[in-house]
Amino acid sequence: MGCNVDSIAEKLAEKQKEISIGEFFERNKHILGFDTLTKSLVTAVKEGVDNSLDACEEADILPDITVKIDEIAYQEYRVVIEDNGPGIVKRKIPDVFGKLLYGSRFHDIRQSRGQQGIGVSAVVMYGQLSTGRPTIVRSKIAEKEYAIEMEITMDTKRNEAEIVSEEVVLWEGKEHGTKFETTIKGLLRSGEHSVFEYLKNTAIVNPHARITFHCDGDTTVFKRATDQLPPPTVAVKPHIEGIELGTFVKMAKESDRRKLGSFLVNEFSRISYRTAREIASKADVDDDTNPSSLTLDECKRILKATSKVKIMAPETDCLSPIRSMLIKKGLKNVLKGYRPEFYSPPTTREPRVYSGNPFQVEVGLVYGGDLPSEGSVRVLRIANRVPLLYKKGGCATTTAIKNIDWRIYGLDQRGGSGMPSGPAIIMIHVASTRVPFTSEAKEAIADIPEVVDEIERGLRECARHLRTHLNREKRRKKISRKFRIVREILPMIAEKSADIVDRDVPPLETVMTKIMGVVYVEKSFDWENGVCRGILDINNYTPKEKELVIYIEKPYPETELLKSSIEPAFDGEYLKWDIESLSSSKGESIEFEFDGGLEKEDVGGLEVYVEGVKETSLIGAETLPDDWGVELAEIEKE
């Protein structure tokens, strides 16, 4: 019997052999995002475009990318992606396109789209597997007069590229750039998981890129919203906070440094010798210890000690957030067709760290207009400027959204949990030197507590802006309804009832005041001979007499007040008037003149503040902000 067992083991041993990385991915192509026909097409475009964007940015070139898709046979598509990047030198082309895990950025700690060097070579592999056709790569670098064109296939067993053919060609009108053409099995769909959606979202978060999409005879151009390239990112060392024990042990073992102190200072970011000594002493480890001889327990103590020592947050120049203004520009550029009523000021959070990796969260929110009000809000999930289209359910962004009770911010949400619904688009960008994806296909961000927490904070910031907007809107609507009552309906009621009972039309001021119940401020400006004249009309539509203080910002601190119909109580960086008594249903008008060749834009956004009325009974102006008093006291002292 025992003899039998032995022989089985022997037989098994014969079969046990190493499989190459190429073969592994060949059999597990779903890991790389090639599991369904629709998705395969999106993945192919995505990998190509990501590569092109990274290449352009590294070379300081404003990206101009063309994507072309044609169905050449049933469920067989030719995908062509062309960029104006720096091009690839001839000897590197086979490796870049024909070898998995070959890349320039794998060992760098900095934010980039591609990281593992799998992306574009996986497309070549999938094309070859699904249609048997090679990929054609053409590339030209600025230094050469000609371009190189190669046909490439992949030997998955050896994880090597095979060059089918190679020739030198003239690429007219092209200074530099790369084009690759691959044929894959796929299915072209429209909707949430489409190539179009991916490119549209890419355009939103890469407002510096121009993307042209030819498909089925249609051409769509996503124009640039800015000529500003994102600042180049710098490679950094890992941050010690939250780094995993295993990683730390490995780094210690492999380190060339001979002392713990210098190991900490040189292989981690933001650690000075002073901090290193402090960590060592808190961990009760001699800072002269050779890192490679550290025991597991000592390593544990060191990591524990880092939380007790104040270490500066990681450098942020390894990250490339889009930044508030460009997020807004990008969203506006692509979504303007929906005429949204509100763009929440986008939020860029301070960088934080998970497991030693710096990351940064940005959130944008767009609301209303022609956005569909039925169904869940739409979410644009972005990781390192790359849109994520799949595995929404298992993504940290979704977890964070579901953690929030959106009802308090004005969106519908059944039971206060789950996805909110309403006419809104939420954009979430997670930038990191290492985005914690759930799989190699980079489809979803893992639920790392620090990451979820940051996203949640970002979302709440935007959501608060939305709430403020909606409240203001609600108040405006309510008042505009009241205006219609007093301006349109009430006079008609008075006239008709007077007509029926055959008497004079009664005066309506008192009733109007009772219906409105607000102080109404109207601000207008006009120009005469280069002088800007402002008028503030203040109407007391409340039943009570009011004592009011009116403030208006000046366009510029040096702007001078030429005259004012009522003597201002203060004239400095802003103007202030006291209206000691304004009876019910009475109005007051303040006329004033500014000098300094002001334009419409200078005065259009000037805020008017009013003291002496509750926020809820004030229209056309704001109540004085809480921090105003502080500022006021300081200025008046001077």
Add this chain to the structure above:
Amino acid sequence: MEKRYEEAMDNLARLATQIYEQLGGGEIPEMQVTTRSKSNIEFDQRAGVWKLGDSKTKRSAKKLSGARMILRSLYMMDFIKEMIEANKSSTLREMYYISEGWEKAKFNDQKESDRLAEDMEIITDCLREDFKLRPEEDGARVIGDITIEERTRKGDLRRINCRDDVGDSGYTIPYNVEEDKVNFTDIGVDFMIAIETGGMFDRLVENGFDETANALLVHLKGQPARSTRRFMKRLNEEEGLPLVVFTDGDPWSFRIFASISFGAINSAHLSEHLATPTAEYVGVTASDILNYDLPTDKLKKTDRTALEQELEDPRFNTRFWRDEIETMLEINKKAEQQALAKYGLDYVTDVYLPEKLGEIGVL
């Protein structure tokens, strides 16, 4: 001017004055209207009908919708005043079209203007006929041995026997059936049977049920018009004719019976005027579906909802109706009157109605 119109004018003017004086006194104009809803109907023991309760809905010019309603009311008043003064009348639909020219006071659809006309009845305690407003639809048809005296357009009195002087489609009930227009001179029948569908009405006519059972056949045409209900009410009250109601077996038909017998919610202010509390329901009941093994349809979702609402409706809160409604929900089936044809064309007059009317004690 006739007294009823004079009264209507006075009552309308009072309402306008109230609004005028509120405005003049610096008050936000408002008017109160008795709420017409399931929750505000009460059973009147004395009259035996369901009438409106005391709960009121306030329409205030503080709200845009309230302000609009007040304005519309004033325009409608003015319109009615003009009609009475010019001795004209109009249909509810005509008024709706005229209101198109009322600018901010115009209605979005005719339902709104019809409803407001009903509100006016409640507020002024008048009938819309007093306002010279009449509904679009003519009354339904009747066949049977009764003799009516009707005042014609020319002012003559004409006697009509509703069996002998009419064709197969019977006598048509006019929109005004008050004493100034219609009176009963001779009654040769023992009871009235109100029938929901035209098909069944014609079946009973063809089978000569009016003569064999000595009955007055009344065609309801679905939910009966006010004049039809008033006509039956007068025959019941003045001539002592019992009324039985024969409809399809579904939740909507139950509501037809309710409006005839208990009073409809929308016209609950007129229940005393329109409802016949002694009316009896013949069928088709849920029990009939089982007992007579009738061909059926499955209840739709809306049917079930309607039945469930009826269980909440105080008017249906009797043993008989609760049982029938619950049974219908349980078997999840409904049936048409004409399903009785399963057993032949004469079955309804030879077997079903004699059996059912016998149970009630009418035959």
